[in-house]
Amino acid sequence: MRGRGLLLGLEFNALDRDERHSARVLSDRVTNNALKLGLSANIVRTGASEGVMRIAPPLTATEGEIDLGLDLLDAALNQTLENLPRLRAAG
Numbered sequence: 001m002r003g004r005g006l007l008l009g010l011e012f013n014a015l016d017r018d019e020r021h022s023a024r025v026l027s028d029r030v031t032n033n034a035l036k037l038g039l040s041a042n043i044v045r046t047g048a049s050e051g052v053m054r055i056a057p058p059l060t061a062t063e064g065e066i067d068l069g070l071d072l073l074d075a076a077l078n079q080t081l082e083n084l085p086r087l088r089a090a091g
Contacts, residue, residue: 006059006066012051015084023051026080034076039069 003009012030015021031053057069 003055006055006057006061008055010053010055012053014051027051027053029080029083030073030076033079034073037072037075039072039076 010027010030012023012026014023015026027050055069055073057066061069
């Protein structure tokens with residue numbers, strides 16, 4: 001995790017050298033899960049920084065909205081981790 005203020009970067013590391021478990025794949029899966037859960041606080045895929053998720057909520061976000069966003073991000077991370085055994089088995 002790195003950033004300033006509300007602008008944060010969540011960096012993922014590859015689980016192995018296999019493309020199915022690269023940092024970019026993990027970042028994309030967490031991003032997709034977050035979007036499905038309704039987290040749209042300006043999560044974008046950073047092309048040059050593979051495996052980094054940029055999170056930039058609006059400056060007008062309330063504390064409650066930030067808390068909700070963190071809860072949704074936590075759920076997205078957990079969904080991704082729960083599916084990892086299947087990702088590994090699919091190879």
